[in-house]
Amino acid sequence: MNNKLDLDQKLISLCRNYTKSIADKVEKKIVNNTTTSVERTVLRFLGVDGVDEHGIPLPNVIVDKVRNEQKLNKGISYWFGNGLIQTGLPAQRLAEEISEGKIDLFSLPKEKNKDIIEFILEISEKKSEQIKQQVKKREMMQSKYPLGLKPWLYVIVATGNINEDVKQAKAAAREGADIIAVIRSTAQSLLDYVPYGPTTEGFGGTYATQANFKIMRDALDQVIEEEKRYIQLVNYCSGLAMPEIAQMGAEERLDMMLNDAMYGILFRDINMKRTFVDQHFSRMINAYAGIIINTGEDNYLTTADSLEESHTVLASQFINQELGLRTGLKNEQLGLGHAFEINPEIKDSFLLEIAQAQLVRQIFPDAPLKYMPPTKYMNGDIFKGHLMDGMFNFASIITDQSIQLLGMLTEAIHTPFIQDRALSIENAKHVFNSARNISSEITFNSNGKIQKRADQVLKETAELLKVIAKKGLMQSLSEGIFADIKRPIDGGKGADGVIKKDIDYFNPFAEVFSKELEIKDER
Amino acid sequence: MNNKLDLDQKLISLCRNYTKSIADKVEKKIVNNTTTSVERTVLRFLGVDGVDEHGIPLPNVIVDKVRNEQKLNKGISYWFGNGLIQTGLPAQRLAEEISEGKIDLFSLPKEKNKDIIEFILEISEKKSEQIKQQVKKREMMQSKYPLGLKPWLYVIVATGNINEDVKQAKAAAREGADIIAVIRSTAQSLLDYVPYGPTTEGFGGTYATQANFKIMRDALDQVIEEEKRYIQLVNYCSGLAMPEIAQMGAEERLDMMLNDAMYGILFRDINMKRTFVDQHFSRMINAYAGIIINTGEDNYLTTADSLEESHTVLASQFINQELGLRTGLKNEQLGLGHAFEINPEIKDSFLLEIAQAQLVRQIFPDAPLKYMPPTKYMNGDIFKGHLMDGMFNFASIITDQSIQLLGMLTEAIHTPFIQDRALSIENAKHVFNSARNISSEITFNSNGKIQKRADQVLKETAELLKVIAKKGLMQSLSEGIFADIKRPIDGGKGADGVIKKDIDYFNPFAEVFSKELEIKDER
C-alpha cells in the first residue's frame, strides 16, 4: 500500500489524543448502566428464544417482567440464573413457564449471589466456547476456500422475503460477489425486540431474525462449497435491539455487521445513553465472534453536504475506532465507513473524492475500510448511474479500499433487481481487473489539488475533535455536530430501557468476553 | 502538459531519422506521377461541377476523355486551360460542352505552354484566395465563438439521409459535442468519383457530396450562433476520390478530414502509388485550407491484436507525421490516430492503454491526437459498454488527448441512435468534468508497469522503423507489416488511374499551395 499523500503525522497523533479523551468521557457516562436490550441478549445467550402467544419474544417478556418490578439493576442473569438453579429446568423451558405465569422469578427462593454467579458463569463459558467454535469454523472454511481479492465486492439483497433473498444472494455470489448483506425491513431498527422465525414480508428489506440468518448462512455455505470461494454474510447490528442481533450473528456465523457508535442516535433518534451502552456490549460480542463491523459515516454525506462534511466523517471514524478498540475489536475488524457522495457536477469532484478516500486509507492502514457508492446524486438515468458507479469503483482501486459496497444503476428507483446486481458486479470486476495494480503505479503530486484537499480535511478534523473533546461527545451531538442533526441528550427512543446498575450488577458474558479479549476493567 | 513518462529521447530521434529516410524513398516514387483523381480535383478547383445525363460527374467525364487519349500526362490544366482560352467560355459551360461532345479539347488550336500556365495560374490564385477567405472565416468565427476545452467531444452521425443527419447533428451539438463527423455510406471509398447533390439514401452512412457538406455546414453554423460555441465539421478524405474530397472540404469550410497516408492501401485495397500520390495532393489542400487531418491507425487495432500491434501504431504515426509535414501540414494539424482497443479481460489492460496513450502524447506534443474508443470488444451488453466508454474517457483525460471520438454503448448493434449519442456526450462530460485536472495531479512511478510498457513499445517501434527504412515502405506493406495485411505493390484498385507525368506536366494548385506553404520543390 502506497503512502501517496504526505500527511502531517503530528496532526494525526493529536487527533488520536483528542479522541482518547472523548472516549474516556463517554465510557464514564455509560459504565454504570445497562439496558433492557443488553439483558435480553444475556437471556438469549443463556438459551432463551421463541415468542409467547401474542408473538412477543420471550427475552422481552422476561426482561420486561423484571424491569417492571424495578429489579433489572442486578442484571437479568441474577434472576434468571437463580431461576435455573431453583427449578432445574432448561433455560427455554424456564422462560416459557415464566411467560405463561407458571413460575414467578421473584417468589423463588434465592441462592447466594456468589453461587448464582458461579453457576451462570459456567453456562456462559460453555456458550462462549460454542461461539469460538463458529470462529474456528470460519477460519477453517476461509483457509480451504480463500476470500476474494480486496476490494471485496459487497452487494445487498432486499426483497423482503428470505426465500427470494436466498435466490438473489446465491446468484450474486456465483456472479462474483464476495459479501452478501441482507438489508433489513424499513424501521426494524425502531423495534425494541427481534422478530422471530423465517419471514417472507418486509418493506425495502427482510427482517433480521435468527432463523433468517441461519437460512441465508446455510445457503451461502452451499455456494461456498460449490464455488470454492468464501462468501461473507452481513446484517445490521444497530437499532434498539443492537446487542441481541450481535448475539444472533455470533451464533449463526455472520462475518460482518453494520454497527456504529452513533448511527442510532443520529439517524434513528435513539437515546444516546441507550445507544452507547448497547454499542459497547454489542461490539464486545462482535469482537469475540471475529466479526468485522461496518460503521455508518456514509450516512452523514447522504444527509448533509458532502464537501462541507468531509471532516466530520473523519472525526467520526476516529471516534468509532477508539470506542471500538476499547471493546476488544482489533483494527482488522474496524470496517470504518465512508462514501463517494460529492455532487458530480462539481469540477474535479473525482479528485476530491480520491483525496478523501486516500486520506482515510492512510490514517487507518489496517482497517478494512468500507466504501459506500454514490446514492444521493443518482437519478433515474440508469446509464449515467452505471458510469458513476464505475468511477466509484475506480476511486476504490486507486486508493486501496477494502470493502466495496457496489453501487446500483437503479439506486434512485428501487431496491436492486437481480440484473442490477449482476451488472454492478460486472462493473466492479471490469474496473478492478483492468486497473488492478494502478495504486502502485501512481503518485499524487505534492502541492496538487488532491494533497491540498487531504491536508485541509485533516486540519478541519483536528479542530473539530478538539471542540468535541472539550464539550464531550454527548453535548456535541446535541448541538448538531454530525450531519446537521441535533439530538437532545435525554431525548430519543429507548431511553426508558436504560437502567442504572446496582453495585452487585453482573453480566456473565461481558465478564467472559472482557477477560478473553483482554479489555481492561471498565470501572 | 506533464511528461509523466521518462522516455528515451535518443530512441525517439532515431525513429525520426528512420522515418525521414522512409519518406524520402516514398517521395521519390511518387513525385513523377499524377492520378486521375488529382486531375479531377484540378478541374473542380477550376470550377467544373455537376453530372452528365448518365449521372457521371463532369470532372470524371473530361479527365477520362483525356486519359483515354493517353494525354493526361501533361496535366488536365494544360488541356482545359487551353480550352478556356480558346473558347472564352466559363469553366462549367466549357465542361458541359465537352461532355455533350460539342467541343473536342484536342482539336482546338493550342496556345503556348507558357501562356496557358500563366492564364491558369491566375485563375488558380483567385481560387486560392477564396479558400483563404474560408480559413479567415473559420478563424473569425472561432475567435467569436471559442472552441470547447480539449479533449474535444467528437461524435458521428450516420443515418444515410442528410436531412436526418442534420437533426441528429444539431441535437448532438446542443448537447455538447464539439465535433460532428458525417460518416460516409459503406464503400464510398471505392467509388472513383464523388457523387453529386444532396442525398437521402446510404448504408451505414451518408454520401460525401459537396451539397451534403454545405447543408451540414450551414446547419452547424446556425447552431454555433445560437450556442455560441464553434462546432467543427468532419468528413472522410480518403478512398479513390481523396483529393476531390479535400477540395470540397476546403471550399465548404470543413474543419477536419479523415486522411491517412496508408489507410486506403491497407483497408480498401487501393493501389499504393495511387494512394501515395493522392494523399500527397489532398494533404496539401488540407494544409492550405487549415484543416486538421485525422489519421487512421486505430484501424490496425480493430483488425489485428491490439497488444501485439501497439508498436505498429506508433511507427505508422511517425510515418504519417513525416509525410504530413512534407505536404505543408503543421504539427497542429496532425490529428494522429490511436485507439483504446485492448481486450478488457486482460489484467491491468487499463494501465497498458494509458501507457500507450501517454507515450503518443509525449512523442507528438503538438499534435491534436485523435483517440478512438473501444469498438472490437464491445458487445450487446450496453451497460458494460457504457462503462468501457467511461474508462476510455478517463484514459483520455489522464493523458491529455485532444480529439475524443466518443464511444457508443450500442457500438456492437447499430450506428448511433439519437439517445446513444446523447448518453455518450453525457458520459464524456461527466468524466472530463469530474477529473478535469487529474493529468497534472499524478505521476507514473518509474519502473512501474506503465513506464515499462511505454519503453517496450518505443523500442519495438524503433526496430520496426529500422526494418521499414531498409526495405522501403512499399515493400514493407507488401509483406504485411501493418495490421497483418499484405498488399502487392502493383495490385489494388485504382492502379489504372496512376499516370506518369510528362516533363512539362503542370498542376497550378500544387504550384500555388507549395509556394504559399513553403514546401520545398518536390523534384
Next chain:
Amino acid sequence: MKDNIIRAYGDTYNDGKIQLSFTFPVKQGLKAAEACKRYCFKLGLEDVEVVHMKDLKEGFTFFVVYAVSKESVNLDKITVAKIDTEIMDYYKINDYIKEKINRKINVVGACTGTDAHTVGLDAILNMKGYDGEYGLERYHEINTVNMGSQVANEKLIETAVKIKADAILVSQVVTQKNIHIKNLTEFVEILEAEGLRDQFILILGGPRISHELALELGFDAGFGSGTKPNEVASYIVQKVYKDSILVKGGE
C-alpha cells in the same frame, strides 16, 4: 403519419425503435433466447433483436433487446393536469402574503408512515432550502413546523389542527410495494372521516409523485423530483388567497 401521431425514434423519423432489458427465470440458452423473442412479440414488437443474453446463474437469464414497435400516440389527445399558479420568487411571495392575505400563513410538513427520508422535505422546508432557493422556514410571512420523519398520520393531523395550518405537506419517498399509496389513502380517509378535509390545503411531494397522482389520492397538489421551495410556496399562497375569496363570495 401526421406530425402529431408519433412513434419512438432511433435514427429515422417514426422508425419505432426501442430498447428493453429484463430477466427471465429460465436457464440461459437457445430456448431462453427464443422465449425472450416470443415475449417481445407478445408486447407487440417486431424486428426483435436479442443483442445480449447473460447467464445470471440460479436459473435466471438477463436480456438486452432492441426492437421496433408500430404503436403510436396521438399528441393532440393528450391533456395533462398541471399546477397553473404563477411561480413567484421569495420576495414576491412574501409581498403577496402581506398584501393579499394580510396575515401569516401556517404550514406543517412531515415524512409520514415509516418513511424516514427527510432530505426532500427539508429541501422544501428548512432555512437552507434547495438549489439556490430558500426553504419555507426562511419566509417571514410563513410559520413553518417541520415534524421530521416517521410521523404517524394521526399525529400530523393533530398538529395541523393545533397550529391552524393552512397547508399540510406530506413527503413520501419509499414507494416499494406501493406502501405510499396505502399510507396516503389512509391519511386522506382520516381527514375525511373527521370532517377536516376542507380545512387544509393538502400537498404531496416525493421523487415518484406527480401532480396527477396527488389529485387521484385526494390531495390538492403534487410535486416531484427537483421541486424548488418557491414553487410550493407560490402554489400555497395563491391557493389560500383564492380559497379565501371563494369563502367570502359564498358568505
Next chain:
Amino acid sequence: MKDNIIRAYGDTYNDGKIQLSFTFPVKQGLKAAEACKRYCFKLGLEDVEVVHMKDLKEGFTFFVVYAVSKESVNLDKITVAKIDTEIMDYYKINDYIKEKINRKINVVGACTGTDAHTVGLDAILNMKGYDGEYGLERYHEINTVNMGSQVANEKLIETAVKIKADAILVSQVVTQKNIHIKNLTEFVEILEAEGLRDQFILILGGPRISHELALELGFDAGFGSGTKPNEVASYIVQKVYKDSILVKGGE
C-alpha cells in the same frame, strides 16, 4: 402460475418487471411524459414509471421507464432449431475426414456484397483461428479459399464451382436496413436459378445471424457471435458424410 409459464422477474417471482428506453420526437415536458406513459400502456404495460426524461434538444426527448408486463411465455411450447451434429476438435475432425470421407474437403468463404468486415470470417478461416481454436486453413484435410471482403455473389459462386467446393461460407456483419437479407436472398436465388443449390452446403455466419434465420434464408446452417472454427468444421464434415451416404443410398 405454472413453473413453465414465465414472466419477467425483478425481485419477486413473476413480478413482470421490465426496463425500457426510447426517444420520442416531442419536446420535453409534462406532455412528453404523459405521451411516454400512454405509449407504454399501448404496449400492454402496467405500473409504468417514467424514471428519467432527458431533453435531447431539437424537439426530442429520451425516456427511461420501468414497468410491469403481465404477459408470459409458455416454455413448454418452445422448440428451437439447433445444429445437432457432434462438436469435435481439430484432431478428431481431420481423422474423421480421412477415415470416413477419404478425400480432402474444399471450402470457400467470403464477406459478400458491400460487407468489408473480414475479422469474423478470418476468425473461422485463417490459420490463427479464434479463441484458442485453429482456423480451417490449418486443417490439413481441408482446402480453404478465403476470398476476403466485398465479394460479389456471382464471383463467389463462380469460385465455388471452380474449386469444387463442398461448402460455401458467407459472412454478413452489416445488417443495417436489412441489407444482409437482400444480399443473402439474392445469393440463394442465383444458386437456385443456376441449378446449383444442391451442390453445396451453404453456411452463413455473423453476429446477428442465428441458425433459424439461416434456415429461413435457404442456407443449411447459421452461426452467430462467438462461433469457433471447429464448430463449423464439425458441422461441415458430418454433413458431407451424411449427404454422401444419402447419395450412395439413392444410387
